[in-house]
Amino acid sequence: MVAAYEESRRKRLEENRKRMEALNLPLLSQALQKSPSPKSSPLKQVKSRTIEKEVVVVRRSSRVANLPTPVYKEVVVDRVTIPRSVCRTYNKHRDYANRVYASDEAREEALEKAEKLMSGLESEYPTFIKSMLQSHISGGFWLGLPVHFCKSNLPKRDEVMTLIDEDGNEYPTIYLPRKTGLSGGWKGFAVAHDLADGDALIFQLIKRSAFKVYIVRANSPPEDIQLK
Numbered sequence: 001m002v003a004a005y006e007e008s009r010r011k012r013l014e015e016n017r018k019r020m021e022a023l024n025l026p027l028l029s030q031a032l033q034k035s036p037s038p039k040s041s042p043l044k045q046v047k048s049r050t051i052e053k054e055v056v057v058v059r060r061s062s063r064v065a066n067l068p069t070p071v072y073k074e075v076v077v078d079r080v081t082i083p084r085s086v087c088r089t090y091n092k093h094r095d096y097a098n099r100v101y102a103s104d105e106a107r108e109e110a111l112e113k114a115e116k117l118m119s120g121l122e123s124e125y126p127t128f129i130k131s132m133l134q135s136h137i138s139g140g141f142w143l144g145l146p147v148h149f150c151k152s153n154l155p156k157r158d159e160v161m162t163l164i165d166e167d168g169n170e171y172p173t174i175y176l177p178r179k180t181g182l183s184g185g186w187k188g189f190a191v192a193h194d195l196a197d198g199d200a201l202i203f204q205l206i207k208r209s210a211f212k213v214y215i216v217r218a219n220s221p222p223e224d225i226q227l228k
Helices: 002-022 025-034 104-119 147-153 186-192
Strands: 127-131 159-164 170-176 200-207 210-216
Touching: 104 127, 104 200, 104 210, 170 186
Parallel strands: 159 210
Antiparallel strands: 127 200, 159 170, 200 210
16 A cells, blocks of 8 residues: 555656646746845935024014014903893884885975074083984984084993983983994884984983984974973
């Protein structure tokens, strides 16, 4: 049995040798052994970069070059607001789609009546007349006041200005000196009194932050206006 196995193994080795010779594998093996091994490329030496620091003078205008550097800090601005306890809700519906514009004659007539009424007021209190436009009584509800009057008589900072009508009802509004006008609260006064285009309003400064307001309606007879 051993002799038969050795004979079979010898025949397989002989067959494998012949196949290798047929494929020229021995010659290729010898050629590879004789070829010089490739030289490994040397590692490149990376030079460390040196960062140079340089002090750069910030360019400044020649007008401020010798002045000290400004220091900026956060400034808290106090906003003037109307307390909720005095705010009122007005449920009057206004049809802004069908706005009525006063004629030039009606506007001029209301102004003339207002001037006559103002002449009977006490002269010790600063007074001016304002003719109502659509922008005053609808939409944005912003009322600009005469600039010269504001600069001469009204506070220099945002403040609550109270409007007092002929019946003594008070309406707080926000006065903005930078824009010389009444903002928050003015809408409530305009809606409550159903102001219309062409109406003339007399503003009488009876206190530092309070106006007495008289309303002269466009197309209204003078008998309807009474001083209180």
